[in-house]
Amino acid sequence: MLKRLGYHAIPPEDEALRAPLRALLAEHMAGRPADLRARSWMGHDAELSRKLGRAGYIGLTFPKRYGGGGRSAFARFVVVEELLAVGAPVAAHWIADRQSGPLLLNFGTEAQKERYLPGIARGVTYFCIGMSEPDSGSDLASIRTRAGRTADGWRLDGQKIWTTGAQHADFMIALARTGEAGEGKGGRHEGLSQLIVDLRAPGVTVRPIPDLAGDEHFCEVFFDGVRLAPDALVGTEGAGWAQVTAELAFERSGPERIYSSVVLLDAWIGHLARNGADAEATRLVGALTAELTALRMASLAVTALLAAGEKPATEASLVKDLGTSFEQDVPARIGDYLAAHPDEPVEEELLRTLFYLSAVVPSFSLRGGTREILRGIIARGLGLR
Amino acid sequence: MDPLFLDMFGRVLDDALPAEVTRAIGDGAPFDESWAAVAASGFLDALLPEAAGGAGLGMPFGLFFRLGEQAAALPVAETMVARALLHAGGVAAPDGPVALADLTNGRFLPYGAVARHLLVDTGGVLQLLPMAAVDARRVAGAGSTAAQLVGPGGAPVAELARPVDGLLPVVAVLYAAQMAGAVQRVLEMTVAYAGTRRQFGKPIGRQQAVQQNLAVMAEEAMLAAIAAQVGCAGDSLRIGREAAAVAKTVAGRAAGRVAALAHAVFGAIGISAEHALQLYTRRLRQWAFAAGGAGYWSGVLGADRLAQGAGLLSVDYVRRVAGGPAA
Numbered sequence: 001m002l003k004r005l006g007y008h009a010i011p012p013e014d015e016a017l018r019a020p021l022r023a024l025l026a027e028h029m030a031g032r033p034a035d036l037r038a039r040s041w042m043g044h045d046a047e048l049s050r051k052l053g054r055a056g057y058i059g060l061t062f063p064k065r066y067g068g069g070g071r072s073a074f075a076r077f078v079v080v081e082e083l084l085a086v087g088a089p090v091a092a093h094w095i096a097d098r099q100s101g102p103l104l105l106n107f108g109t110e111a112q113k114e115r116y117l118p119g120i121a122r123g124v125t126y127f128c129i130g131m132s133e134p135d136s137g138s139d140l141a142s143i144r145t146r147a148g149r150t151a152d153g154w155r156l157d158g159q160k161i162w163t164t165g166a167q168h169a170d171f172m173i174a175l176a177r178t179g180e181a182g183e184g185k186g187g188r189h190e191g192l193s194q195l196i197v198d199l200r201a202p203g204v205t206v207r208p209i210p211d212l213a214g215d216e217h218f219c220e221v222f223f224d225g226v227r228l229a230p231d232a233l234v235g236t237e238g239a240g241w242a243q244v245t246a247e248l249a250f251e252r253s254g255p256e257r258i259y260s261s262v263v264l265l266d267a268w269i270g271h272l273a274r275n276g277a278d279a280e281a282t283r284l285v286g287a288l289t290a291e292l293t294a295l296r297m298a299s300l301a302v303t304a305l306l307a308a309g310e311k312p313a314t315e316a317s318l319v320k321d322l323g324t325s326f327e328q329d330v331p332a333r334i335g336d337y338l339a340a341h342p343d344e345p346v347e348e349e350l351l352r353t354l355f356y357l358s359a360v361v362p363s364f365s366l367r368g369g370t371r372e373i374l375r376g377i378i379a380r381g382l383g384l385r
Numbered sequence: 386m387d388p389l390f391l392d393m394f395g396r397v398l399d400d401a402l403p404a405e406v407t408r409a410i411g412d413g414a415p416f417d418e419s420w421a422a423v424a425a426s427g428f429l430d431a432l433l434p435e436a437a438g439g440a441g442l443g444m445p446f447g448l449f450f451r452l453g454e455q456a457a458a459l460p461v462a463e464t465m466v467a468r469a470l471l472h473a474g475g476v477a478a479p480d481g482p483v484a485l486a487d488l489t490n491g492r493f494l495p496y497g498a499v500a501r502h503l504l505v506d507t508g509g510v511l512q513l514l515p516m517a518a519v520d521a522r523r524v525a526g527a528g529s530t531a532a533q534l535v536g537p538g539g540a541p542v543a544e545l546a547r548p549v550d551g552l553l554p555v556v557a558v559l560y561a562a563q564m565a566g567a568v569q570r571v572l573e574m575t576v577a578y579a580g581t582r583r584q585f586g587k588p589i590g591r592q593q594a595v596q597q598n599l600a601v602m603a604e605e606a607m608l609a610a611i612a613a614q615v616g617c618a619g620d621s622l623r624i625g626r627e628a629a630a631v632a633k634t635v636a637g638r639a640a641g642r643v644a645a646l647a648h649a650v651f652g653a654i655g656i657s658a659e660h661a662l663q664l665y666t667r668r669l670r671q672w673a674f675a676a677g678g679a680g681y682w683s684g685v686l687g688a689d690r691l692a693q694g695a696g697l698l699s700v701d702y703v704r705r706v707a708g709g710p711a712a
Contacts, residue, residue: 006614262700272691277691281687282687283680283683286688289703293635294611322607378599378604379597
């Protein structure tokens with residue numbers, strides 16, 4: 001059975017990070033409408049990332065010798081919460097901060113850490129993640145992108161797709177087949193490796209794919225005989241599957257997965273303040289607020305496990321599945337409410353926010369592992385697999 | 386909570402209130418011996434200050450959760466709270482189970498038919514009444530220990546000051562914590578059953594469709610426990626209405642979803658009187674219904690949230706409700 005999650009408070013020294021960060025964001029984001037803020041970690045703003053890096057809010061959990069903050073997971077929780085609370089456009093540095101940086105810290109060589117981590121922490125070096133391919137989504141082990149050893153390093157050929165932020169990123173950490181799959185159960189997880197690809201290298205083509213909201217955040221990336229230096233390999237050759245699994249556990253364990261619709265919730269509360277709230281509206285505000293409170297405490301409990309040096313992969317999957325369900329519920333229920341009150345004028349900004357989120361929320365339970373995959377991980381944690 | 390203390394409590398419950406006793410009490414059998422065993426353990430006074438022979442606990446999430454895992458047939462949690470309130474008010478606690486009621490709400494008493502006394506919040510004071518003096522009617526039905534308060538009671542045997550926010554948040558939270566325990570127990574029973582029940586040549590727990598439902602149950606169980614802990618936070622019986630609202634709303638949702646999914650996995654045998662599942666799902670539904678349901682408490686929380694104004698971020702509001710430093 002799973003570990004019971006407990007009630008945790010954030011240490012005061014980490015709470016102290018809030019006020020100065022809030023002031024920085026208030027200045028940078030003044031006048032930004034709710035529908036833009038709702039894009040939050042889809043919004044690319046290198047200027048903000050540089051400001052955050054200068055002020056020490058990126059790479060908080062990295063050791064100081066790599067330009068990080070040397071702080072705990074609680075400090076990172078506070079910063080992420082503040083950024084998402086107001087819908088700050090954090091996409092530029094987001095993946096490097098939450099996934100690639102921790103991956104390099106765990107599996108990278110000393111030289112790789114020294115080379116990449118300081119730039120990530122300064123908010124100037126951006127990463128994307130090369131996992132999905134045209135025929136490989138949830139079945140990640142079926143990827144066909146190949147990296148082969150050459151006399152002077154590696155040669156990479158193949159294609160990635162749905163790669164978020166590739167058009168803005170400096171580097172990709174790509175999962176590629178470097179050896180043959182093994183025999184038997186789990187054998188297909190063998191022969192995979194992670195490699196750092198400089199996206200400006202010859203042979204790399206990045207093509208953004210417009211999304212249903214009119215934005216461009218994910219991309220196709222083609223590798224045509226891309227030459228990589230010998231030190232492009234991250235971690236151990238052939239151990240890519242275990243490394244990717246660990247990386248996705250970081251992805252699932254932060255408070256990122258409960259707050260994606262909170263800008264809409266606050267915009268709707270603003271609407272109710274102007275138009276009045278009937279009993280139905282009041283109950284809906286309360287129900288959503290109750291769920292959000294419990295989700296936050298659950299996310300904080302996972303953070304406490306991380307801070308204690310544990311690897312709460314299953315618990316993180318529980319919180320992520322619940323969190324993304326909540327994020328998807330918010331526009332559905334607020335939309336229902338507004339549609340049930342057709343005589344109540346709805347501000348155009350609120351409508352734009354509602355329709356933007358309604359369109360993109362299906363992606364919340366796709367990115368970083370689908371709902372069905374997460375529930376499979378939970379079932380394994382329950383001893384059913 | 387000290388695990389040894391909790392283990393000891395678990396052993397007391399296993400001895401005094403096992404499933405067969407729960408069934409017998411539901412059928413109207415006398416329970417004096419069982420109650421005497423619980424009382425003799427001293428746990429009924431766990432919430433009293435240490436100087437008065439208690440353990441000085443506030444709202445003991447761990448003990449209430451364990452009571453939920455037992456689907457206890459008697460109001461042990463209510464009596465613990467009542468005895469602490471009576472002690473604080475300088476009133477000697479009566480023997481026997483005590484039910485809690487708030488006259489302004491929640492007149493459905495899950496243990497009204499087995500309580501000897503009622504501690505009632507009139508809106509101005511708390512009154513202790515013998516159950517015999519109260520106009521309450523048993524709610525008939527299989528396994529029912531419930532009663533409905535029909536009208537105001539007779540003469541109280543004692544009066545004392547009510548908690549600042551009244552009795553209702555306290556009662557809501559103790560049911561929320563018990564729901565969290567019962568939901569966890571139902572999850573464990575269901576996972577075990579899915580591992581042994583075979584259909585189509587393999588355990589049903591190997592079917593992905595069943596695994597997905599069990600994963601949802603695990604999620605709800607986790608969230609119910611954390612929400613109940615939000616309600617139990619702090620070291621006194623002074624429970625804020627907002628924290629109680631989080632606990633009761635979220636645990637109540639979990640109770641409904643987990644009961645429904647568990648019955649779906651167990652199939653027909655779960656509907657039989659003989660199977661233990663019904664002992665839990667009955668309690669889950671009654672605890673969700675009593676002391677204000679999810680709709681009532683959502684209204685309470687929503688009204689407070691809206692009263693704070695649209696200038697306050699939701700993130701700051703939930704931090705405040707969950708007991709973090711004020712925004």
